[in-house]
Amino acid sequence: MGTAIEIRDLVVARGRRRVLHNLSCTIPRGRVTGLLGPSGSGKTTLLRAIVGVQVVQGGTVTVLGEPAGSAPLRRRIGYMTQAPSVYADLTVRENARYFAALHGLPAAEADRAIADVGLAEARDQLVGTLSGGQRNRASLACAIVGRPDLLVLDEPTVGLDPVLRADLWARFHAMAAAGTTLLVSSHVMDEAGRCDRLLLIREGRLIADDTPDAIRRATRHPDLENAFLELIKEGALA
Numbered sequence: 520m521g522t523a524i525e526i527r528d529l530v531v532a533r534g535r536r537r538v539l540h541n542l543s544c545t546i547p548r549g550r551v552t553g554l555l556g557p558s559g560s561g562k563t564t565l566l567r568a569i570v571g572v573q574v575v576q577g578g579t580v581t582v583l584g585e586p587a588g589s590a591p592l593r594r595r596i597g598y599m600t601q602a603p604s605v606y607a608d609l610t611v612r613e614n615a616r617y618f619a620a621l622h623g624l625p626a627a628e629a630d631r632a633i634a635d636v637g638l639a640e641a642r643d644q645l646v647g648t649l650s651g652g653q654r655n656r657a658s659l660a661c662a663i664v665g666r667p668d669l670l671v672l673d674e675p676t677v678g679l680d681p682v683l684r685a686d687l688w689a690r691f692h693a694m695a696a697a698g699t700t701l702l703v704s705s706h707v708m709d710e711a712g713r714c715d716r717l718l719l720i721r722e723g724r725l726i727a728d729d730t731p732d733a734i735r736r737a738t739r740h741p742d743l744e745n746a747f748l749e750l751i752k753e754g755a756l757a
C-alpha cells in the first residue's frame with residue numbers, strides 16, 4: 520500500500536498560540552483518511568502544513584516522498600479549502616476549465632470533474648448564483664480536475680443534504696480505489712464511519728490514529744461519537 524504522507528514531530532504556532540504540539544502520524548496511499556476533531560482543534564492548520572502553505576516551527580512533513588510545499592508536488596495535490604476558492608463571476612464550467620487549463624488539460628476534463636460532483640445541470644450557471652452546497656461542489660470540481668495523486672479536502676460536505684453527502688462519499692471511495700489518496704476533514708462524527716482510517720485530533724494533539732472498527736473495539740463503543748468522547752475522557756485522565 521505504502522505511505523502518502525509522513526509527519527514527524529510537527530509543531531505549528533498561529534499568532535502567539537501553539538496550535539499543533541509535536542504531532543506525528545502516517546497516512547496511507549490509496550485510502551480515505553478522515554481528520555476529525557472539535558472546532559479549533561487544529562484540523563485546518565494540519566491540512567495547510569501538508570499542502571505546504573503553513574509556516575511550521577518544527578518537525579517534518581513529507582508528502583508523496585517530497586518535502587511539503589516543494590515544487591514537484593504542486594500539480595500532484597488538489598486542495599479544497601473551507602472558503603470556496605472559485606470565481607463568483609464565472610460559470611461553473613468556466614471555473615473548471617480555468618483550473619483544467621492550469622494543469623494543461625483539455626476542456627473535456629473540466630466537464631468530467633463537473634459531472635463527478637453532480638453539477639452537470641448547473642454547469643452554465645454563474646458561481647455567484649449557486650447555493651452554498653453547490654458552490655462547495657464547484658470548488659471540489661476544481662480541486663479534482665487535475666486528477667491529483669493526493670486530494671486534501673477541508674470539510675467538503677458542509678451544507679450538503681444526506682443524499683448528496685452519500686453520493687460524494689461514494690465518489691471519494693471510487694477515487695481511492697483508482698489510487699488517489701484522500702484526506703478529508705470533518706467535524707460531523709457520522710462521517711467518520713465512512714473513512715478507511717481516522718485521525719482524531721484534540722487541542723493540537725492526536726488522540727487516535729486507527730480504523731473506525733479498531734477505535735470502536737478499543738473503546739467498546741459501537742457508536743463513533745461515544746467512542747471519541749471516551750478517548751477524550753481517557754486523555755483527560757492520563
Ligand SMILES: Nc1ncnc2c1ncn2[C@@H]1O[C@H](COP(=O)(O)OP(=O)(O)OP(=O)(O)O)[C@@H](O)[C@H]1O
Nearest residue numbers: 533534538556557558559560561562563564565706
Ligand atoms: N491566522 C490565525 N491567527 C491566529 N490564530 C489562528 C489563525 N488561524 C487559526 N488560528 C487558531 O488556531 C487554532 C486551530 O485553528 P484551525 O483552523 O486549524 O482549527 P480547525 O480544527 O480547523 O477548526 P474548524 O473545525 O472550526 O475549522 C484555533 O485556536 C484558531 O483560533
